[in-house]
Amino acid sequence: DAGITQSPRHKVTETGTPVTLRCHQTENHRYMYWYRQDPGHGLRLIHYSYGVKDTDKGEVSDGYSVSRSKTEDFLLTLESATSSQTSVYFCAISDYRGAYEQYFGPGTRLTVT
Amino acid sequence: KQEVTQIPAALSVPEGENLVLNCSFTDSAIYNLQWFRQDPGKGLTSLLLIQSSQREQTSGRLNASLDKSSGRSTLYIAASQPGDSATYLCAVLNSGGGADGLTFGKGTHLIIQP
Numbered sequence: 001d002a003g004i005t006q007s008p009r010h011k012v013t014e015t016g017t018p019v020t021l022r023c024h025q026t027e028n029h030r031y032m033y034w035y036r037q038d039p040g041h042g043l044r045l046i047h048y049s050y051g052v053k054d055t056d057k058g059e060v061s062d063g064y065s066v067s068r069s070k071t072e073d074f075l076l077t078l079e080s081a082t083s084s085q086t087s088v089y090f091c092a093i094s095d096y097r098g099a100y101e102q103y104f105g106p107g108t109r110l111t112v113t
Numbered sequence: 114k115q116e117v118t119q120i121p122a123a124l125s126v127p128e129g130e131n132l133v134l135n136c137s138f139t140d141s142a143i144y145n146l147q148w149f150r151q152d153p154g155k156g157l158t159s160l161l162l163i164q165s166s167q168r169e170q171t172s173g174r175l176n177a178s179l180d181k182s183s184g185r186s187t188l189y190i191a192a193s194q195p196g197d198s199a200t201y202l203c204a205v206l207n208s209g210g211g212a213d214g215l216t217f218g219k220g221t222h223l224i225i226q227p
Contacts, residue, residue: 033214043157043202045214058214090156092215099145099164100206102215104157 003027004105006091012111019078021108023091025071031094032074033058033102034066036087043090049074081112115140119203119218127226128195134188134221136203141181147215148177148188149202157202161188165208193225 003026013019023032034046045058047066055066063085065077078085091105116139126132136146145164149157161170161177163186169178176189190197200222204215 035214040219042219043204043215043217045216048214099162101145101147101159101162102204102206103159104149106156 004091004093004103006089006105006108008108009106010109012113013081014113015082016080019081019110021076021089021091021110023074023076023105025074025093027093027095027103028071029093029095029098030071031100032068033092033094034064034074034076035090035092036060037090037107038087046076046089078110081110083112086110086112115143115205115207115216117203117205117216117218119201119221121221122219123222123224125224125226126193128193130193131189131191132193132223134190134201134203134223136186136188136218138184138186138205138216140207141184142208143181144206144208144213146177146179146186147204147206148175148186149204151200151202151220153200160201195225195227198223198225 005024007022033048035043037043044060046064049055049068067075089108092102094100094102118137120135147162148160150160151157163170163179174191179186200220202220204217207213
């Protein structure tokens with residue numbers, strides 16, 4: 001299995017509070033991604049990174065920000081959590097050396113009450 | 114905008130049958146296509162990657178084909194087993210390559226009856 005960990009694995013928080021999810025990789029892959037998975041919508045891209053300090057928006061980026069200060073870490077922040085952000089969040093990594101095959105972390109289940 | 118559709122949404126078959134899962138995509142300008150497996154409450158496991166220049170890939174009892182011009186891929190599972198029960202997801206990477214995320218279908222929920 002690709003060396004990808006996500007923390008926390010489960011979190012319950014209240015509406016309006018800030019939340020930061022962490023993705024850590026040990027594969028030295030250049031590209032990192034955050035997706036959310038919701039019933040009826042499937043998996044959708046939130047943000048991605050193509051290098052340290054290089055990030056861009058995905059399909060559903062409103063209400064989220066990201067940062068990548070080291071190759072191995074990609075942080076997803078919900079500045080002020082809302083109930084619509086209750087979801088399962090997955091981190092993924094890829095690299096040109098693997099023909100951009102994406103490997104996924106175990107996920108974080110976030111509940112906003 | 115790329116859209117990925119998977120048919121059927123759910124499938125239940127007896128153990129031992131061979132089966133085919135279908136995936137279609139609207140924009141043929143893809144870099145590659147991946148098939149994933151997801152068990153309930155778990156992450157995604159990559160099963161097969163087909164690059165745009167390839168026609169098929171095989172891994173054990175799994176065979177995936179790609180017809181880029183018609184926007185279709187199939188995942189063939191031979192001699193199905195109860196342990197194959199899971200949700201199977203198809204995803205495409207657009208031709209921008211690694212800088213883009215995957216576009217996913219909504220999956221086929223597969224149940225193999227013992």
